[in-house]
Amino acid sequence: MVKKTLDKDLERITQIESQTLKAAQTFKSLALALLFLLAVWIFAASAIGANEHSTIVIVAAIVGGYMALNIGANDVANNVGPAVGSKALTMFGALIIAAIFEAAGAIIAGGEVVSTIKKGIIDPAGMSDSQTFIWAMLSALFAAAAWVNIATWVGAPVSTTHAVVGGVMGAGIAAAGFGIVSWPTMYKIAASWVISPVLGGIIAAFFLAIIKFNIIYKEDKLTAARKWVPILVAVMSGVFSAYLIMKGLKKVWKPDTLTLGAIAVAISFAAYFIVKPIVARASEGMENRNKSVRSLFTIPLIFSAALLSFAHGANDVANAVGPLAAIVSVTSSGSIEGKVGIPLWVMVIGATGISAGLFLFGPKLIRTVGEQITKMNPMRAFCVALSAGITVLIASALGLPVSSTHIAVGAVFGVGFFREWITERRARQTRAENRRAKIHPDSNLPATELQPEANFQRKKLVRRSHVFTIAAAWVITVPCAALLAAGIFFIISSFA
Incomplete structure (x- = not known):
């Protein structure tokens, strides 16, 4: 009895110590986040100098930095989560790779010109004056950041693009009424809530089926792997080259569809002939086991995580700094423009904020996506990454406004349900x-x-609780961000 009581007491002490360390880490992360926002304040003040609009621009820069932190904490998990869950990357290695490539994508290939009214949600001509427009953009940015922060806290990966869309819509309605909103665009976005995850899940399941039936269920797995792994890596190489050019390098180069397709095919063939002898050598001496086959997918998976991070940084940095760039443009020119260029100092805030948010708060969502929905291994994670690239290309060709978050998480669910x-x-x-x-x-x-x-x-093999939590968060992202933005706009307007 004494031993049992002692064991229970020691277990309680261990739990208390664990919770204390966890709380200390949380406070440490919050303190560092506040220091980052203070640095944004100083950096923005030095970048814009002293003028009559400097205060509002500095406030907007701080809110933009807050949004960037939340994008790093929530959205980046989709790129590296499966690789971490499959043990292809350690958590620290994933954070390093994602931070470097996210920042590089944002700085090198971030959108030269972004629509200040994301995806044409509202018509800026409907605003009564530039001051109203500034308050609306600030409200939208703050509301989107707050909603993504809440979603990260509850462990739900959500679309930051949809959060910004909801914020812009809510602030626009509060400023100028329902007539300012482009409802056909909103209907397309609502449809993407279903299209993105379903399409991502189907494509991921399809490639996992190819691996299962053509490699894993074969008696001689290694011979089958020598045949199929180079083919699959070649497909991934072609897809990711097209994905990177279309989404990550659009600032640097924007080829037509035929040229893009030719480049993708050429890279696929080159990758096949490069990878085939490498796989043959790597498989020599391996045991005829599933574990051996899985190891052949590890390096391609790491490359895919890096490329997804680069494309994400280039494509989604506008979610953090688009409204901020709009405010900077209006305060400097005095007129409301449909499209504005993003100053380098604004892009730096977005890029560093995403990387900082990833390091400080990203591990929670990385574990959710990579470990807590369904069990991952390099083959399954490879299928998730490949599905993300293919789905984005299909959606872009069809003109569908899909979310990379929904696609990646839908692909994880697709892999899990296919396994079932x-x-x-x-x-x-x-x-x-x-x-x-x-x-x-x-x-x-x-x-x-x-x-x-x-x-x-x-x-x-799939945790049902995560299915319902994440699906609910997706559905309510736009309306919740819209309501938050409308409320913030009314508060600002009443005190302005």
Whole structure:
């Protein structure tokens, strides 16, 4: 009894110590985040100098830095989460790779010109004056950042683009009424809530099926891997080259569709002939096991995480600094423009903020995406990354406003549900073989294959609680961000 009591006391002490360390880490991260925002204040003040609008621009820069922190904490998990969950990357390695490539994408290839009214949500001509427009953009930015912060706190990966869209819509309605909103565009965005995850899930499941049926279920797995792994890596190389050019290098170069396709095909062929001998050498001496096959996908998976991060930094930095750039433009020119250039100092705030948010708060969502939805390994994570690239290309070709967050998380769910389906399918086949063996005792079926019926239970390989939490967060992102923005706009307007 003494030993049991002592064990319980020690367990309580260990739990208290663990919670204390966790709380200390949280406070440390919050303190560093506040220091970053203070640095943004000083940096913005030095960049713009003293003028009649300097105060509002500095406030907007701080809010933009806050938004960038939240993008790093929430959105970047989709790029590296599966790689961490599959153990292809350590958490620290993933943070380093993502931070470097996110910042590089934002600085090198970040949008030269961004629409200040994201995706045409509202018509700026409907604003009564430039001051109203400034308050609306500030309200939208703050509301989007606050909502993404809340979503990160509850562990739900959400679309930061949709948060900005909701914020702009809500602030626009509060400023000029419902007529200012482009409702057809909003309907397309609402449709993307379903299209993005479903399409991402289907494509990821499709590639996992290719790997399962053509490699894993073959008797000689290594021979099959030598044939199929170079093909799959070649497909990924072509897809990611097109994805990177289309989404990450659009500031530097924007080729037509035919040129883009030709480049992707050429890179695919080159990758195939480069990777094939590498895979052949790497597989020499390996055991004929699934674990050996999985290891062949590790390096391509790391490259995909880096490229996804680069493209994300280039494409989504505008979510943090687009409204800020709009405010800077209006305060300097006095007129409301539909499109504005982003000053370098504004881009630096967005890039450093995303990297800082990733380091300070990113691990929580990385674990959610990579470990807590379904179990990952390099093959499954490879399928998720490949699905993200292909889905974005398809959506861009069709003109659909999809979310990279929804695609990546949908792909993770797709992989998990496919695993459930294929496991149940194989279990049914084994049950049928058992029944045949009972009817025909002289069957050649090995005794090891005979399993009692009681052992066959449907395995749930996806956490249902995360399905409902994340889906609910997706659906309410736009309306919640809109309501927050409208409320903030009314508060600012009443005191301005």
